[in-house]
Amino acid sequence: MLRRLSIRDFVIVDSLELDFAAGFGALTGETGAGKSILLDALGLVMGDRAESGVVRAAQSRAEIVAEFDVPDAPPLKAWLDEQMIDAEEGLLLRRVVDSAGRSRAWINGTSATLTQLREVGEWLADIHGQHAHHALLRGDAQRELIDRYAGLETLARDVARAWRHWQDARQALAQAAADAEGVQRERELLGWQVKELDELGFSLEEWAQLNQEHARLSHAAGLIEGASSAIDALEEGEAPIVASLERLSVRVAEMARIDGELAAAQELLNGAAIQADEALHALRAYRDRIDVDPEQLTELDARIAAVTDVARKHHVAPEELAGLHQRLATQLADLSEAADPDKLAARVAEAEAAYRDLARGLSEARTPVAAQLGEQVTAAMQTLSMGGGAFEVTLVPEPEGSAHGDERIEFRVAANPSQPLRPLAKVASGGELSRIGLAIQVITSRAAATPTMIFDEVDVGIGGRVAEIVGRMLQDLGQQRQVLCVTHLPQVAACADWQWSIAKQQVAGETLSRVMALDDNGRVDEIARMLGGVEITETTRRHAAEMLQRQPA
Incomplete structure (x- = not known):
């Protein structure tokens, strides 16, 4: 339930700290x-x-801060765990809005999005606004109320998803039939392109090897000449490098025997002589292996030209041909499947069967709930000065189906026994709509898991004995959960377990809202004001006190 509400600089409220009670x-x-x-x-x-x-x-x-107890709802606790929010000591929601309209929000000190606020708020409080009755005239609001009352929201979303999947499959089948000629032309083009790339047999590995081998053969003469020059320098000529290094190594070794500080230099010269000798052997092997092969070079030129021509035709670099080949093959496979009427028809049939199965389940679940709500609202109407009236939730079949199932929901009402049941939007007067709407809200609220119910002037359009009955309905609902009601009716206020008076005051030339928690005498005065208007007489006060005394302790 709502424990505390703190408000700072909101509309005409400068600062309020409100502690809420149960009931x-x-x-x-x-x-x-x-x-x-x-x-x-x-x-x-x-x-x-x-x-x-x-x-x-x-x-x-x-700035607004609201503190709630955490209801015993496993889905809410699972949501809190998923969001990594610790709520063992309750939930603290905070929202700050600046003068430019930008806002920030927190849940238990952790930064939160508005979506997160709305999600957690659905488990904490249910607000019925001033125009809630008029919303019930809309078909979508009637359907949503039934599904929410029956706990069918998840199934309804599944039905809507299955409906869209079915319609997409039908559209694909119709599109394929309408574009059969164009699709065939596109398939032929893709088929030719894929075949050409299949025959080319290109791969990135081959392309790298081609370029490496081509570079080697193109420069074979120069490579042979360079290897030979290096070999000459290492082992021939007036001062061959290998022999010179070996002699220097021997000379320094003799010197190192006299002065040990030359040992390091001798080791370096010895290593250099060994590495130079290894380089000499490697160069000889390379020179003997390399070969100038004009025929092979011609073959490589032809292969590179073939790859480059195909790449140019598709406006891509040769390195991109492998990826292009895969994409075109995938497009051809998809297009072939999308243009196959048998496969498309089978997909339509499968999607329709899935939708029909879910929609049938939704209809079967809605039917008893609709009947139950109709009976309960009809019973409530008898106590709300609509004796003999009837209310019915009708499931009107829609054979073709829709995103909302195989039927549409329609609230029908007869205000008195002589009238037939007709759509609520066509027959209910303002006062009747208020009474029926309030009965629906109270009845559906009893089945809700939300611990706090808030009614904002939903009793507009009623009065007298009916107002007292409405007050009793809210009082009964308050035995099960916390109920807050903004009301102008003294009969409703007298049924409350506790009461606050909200008034405007002039403070330093500014109009501000003030809230006062009323004790027993204060409640008598406030209900007398609601009864008597401008001038409150002792008779009015006695009447107010009598209304309060009639309420059960």
Whole structure:
């Protein structure tokens, strides 16, 4: 549940520190005093979009901090573990918005994205806004409510994914039929290109060897001449290097026997003589092996020319031919499969079967939940001055299917027994819509796992005995979870376990919102104000006290 809410410089709030209790709490006060602002702040800290206008005038930033107990929900704990967030002592959500509309967020001191705020917020609180009733007139909102109430959101997403896969397969089949001639031409071109590259038999390893061998043969004469010159210098001529090094090594060795400091020099000369002799043998072997072969050089020239011609034709470097060959072969294989009507038809049939199976499961799961909700809302209508009225959740078949399953969801209502069931959007008046919508929200909230339920003036359009019944409904809901309700109805507020009064005050020429936790006498005064308007009489106060005394302890 929500434990604490701290607000700084948000709209007309300069500073508020609010500690929340369990049960049903009513937030009351004059219109414009800032009741809904508290819920807007709570929505912001749970991931709603931020705008620069939420920052109080002349201030640089707004800050909202909300502290929640962690509900006993294994999926939430798994999510927290996945995000590496330690929540043993609760969850602290913080959001800062600057005057330019930029915002930052944290969860238990760890920087968080708005997506993370929204994800964790779904497990902590459910806010029903002022226009929630009107949203129920939309078909998509009706479907989403049923799926959420039944816990079918994951299955519904799977159905939507399967539907898209099926439609993609159908489109591929239709496209292949429409472009059959063009596809055939493209296949023929790709086939010729792949065949040419197959016949070329090119590889990067061969290309490296070709260039190395070509360079060797092209310069064979020069290489032989150079090797011969090196051999002459090492073993022939007036001062052959190998013989000279050997003589110097012997001479210095004799000197080293007299002075040991020359031992290191002698070892170096001896090593040099040995290495020069090894170089001489290597050069002889190389000169004997190398050969000037014009015929082989001609063959290499022809091979290099063939590779270069094909590379030029495809506008790539020779080194890129291997990758090009693989890409073209893959394109040809894909195109061949994509143009195969039998394979495409089989893929369509497979995708449709997968969709139908999931959609059937979704329909079967929706049916009993729809019937149950219809019965429960119908029963609630009897207590909300709609005696004899009926509510039904109808699953209207869509044989062709859709991304939302094999049916569309339609809320139908009959306000009195003489009327047939008709779509909610066509028959419900404003007051009837408020009562039906509130009944739906309260009933579906009982099945929700969210520990905190927030209702923002959802009781608009009702009054009198019905208002008291609504208050009792919220009071019963408060026995199961924390319920917060912004209300203008004294009958609803009187049913609350605790009550806050929100009012505007002038402070140093600035209008600010203030919140006061009401004791028993304060609640009498506030409910009397809600009953009596401008002038509060003793009769009004007695009436208010009587309303509070009628509530169970």
